[in-house]
Amino acid sequence: MSGILKKLKNKKKFACAVVLAALEAVLIVFRLYILGILLPCVLLLNWLVKNKLEKQRRPFYPHSLIRNVDYLIIGDMCDASEIVPEGSTYVQIAAPGRGLAASYEILRHTFSILKENG
Numbered sequence: 001m002s003g004i005l006k007k008l009k010n011k012k013k014f015a016c017a018v019v020l021a022a023l024e025a026v027l028i029v030f031r032l033y034i035l036g037i038l039l040p041c042v043l044l045l046n047w048l049v050k051n052k053l054e055k056q057r058r059p060f061y062p063h064s065l066i067r068n069v070d071y072l073i074i075g076d077m078c079d080a081s082e083i084v085p086e087g088s089t090y091v092q093i094a095a096p097g098r099g100l101a102a103s104y105e106i107l108r109h110t111f112s113i114l115k116e117n118g
Helices: 002-007 011-060 100-113
Strands: 071-075 090-094
Touching: 011 090, 011 100, 071 100, 090 100
Parallel strands: 071 090
Antiparallel strands: none
16 A cells, blocks of 8 residues: 555545545445435335225225214214214224315215115
């Protein structure tokens, strides 16, 4: 290595370039480390959200055994057990910020799982 440094005319520039390259390598490793931590967290959150949405759609699948429920709750996030009388069955479709027209369209497409007097 000392032979290479003797041949170089500007040793200070070479030393700065080596230090900057080492610093850049450390930053790249640090970024990959942060990415390695954040990526599983983002994937876990994505899986949780998909599961929550899937639970709301499951009663409306053709092969679903959920039929003749007493209550169909469409609207904001709330605790349905506080609204529905004890011993009654219900399906809840919750989405904050949904408008009345959208809720009406959902009702039009999903009312068939209700009992005749539901």
